[in-house]
Amino acid sequence: xxxxxxxxxxxxxxxxxxxxxxxxxxxxxxxxxxxxxxxxxxxxxxxxxxxxxxxxxxxxxxxxxxxxxxxxxxxxxxxxxxxxxxxxxxxxxxxxxxxxxxxxxxxxxxxxxxxxxxxxxxxx
Numbered sequence: 626x627x628x629x630x631x632x633x634x635x636x637x638x639x640x641x642x643x644x645x646x647x648x649x650x651x652x653x654x655x656x657x658x659x660x661x662x663x664x665x666x667x668x669x670x671x672x673x674x675x676x677x678x679x680x681x682x683x684x685x686x687x688x689x690x691x692x693x694x695x696x697x698x699x700x701x702x703x704x705x706x707x708x709x710x711x712x713x714x715x716x717x718x719x720x721x722x723x724x725x726x727x728x729x730x731x732x733x734x735x736x737x738x739x740x741x742x743x744x745x746x747x748x749x
Contacts, residue, residue: 627679629656629672629687633695641688642705642722650720652745654738655706656689657699657714668713668733675738685742717741 632638644650656672659665669689676687692699692712703710706718711729715738719725726741 627676627685627687629676629689632688632690632698635698635701638690638698638701638705641686642702645718645720645722648720651684651686652720652725653686653688653718654741655702655714655716655718656687657692657702657710657712657716658689659692659712661693662712664730665713668715668730671734672713672715672738675735679742685745715741717745719745 632641641653645653654676656669658669672689679685679687690699690702692710699710699712702708702716705722706716706724706727708714708716708724708727713733714729715727715733716724717726725745728737728741
């Protein structure tokens, strides 16, 4: 079963981002959540449930960032990826540090997450 790694320190993110330079790196799905936002709580539950059901996703790394308590990490993700910070947010990254897909707020659901993963499979 797949799981989500919570990243807090900017160095945690740097390790994830640097790893994406490798041509055979695992894809990375980043989830950004706020502990203060009801929409964020809902999307976080959807995302965590979705990831738990992804037992067949060994080449996808799932990470989550609390945008309030790890603000500098969250902002670094925006800088590195070039995707404007929002919360809740999902960003799907490919080897070569490429952004394949991103969504925020209610646009993050089972269908959109599945579509992003299918896009990655098709691109291989």
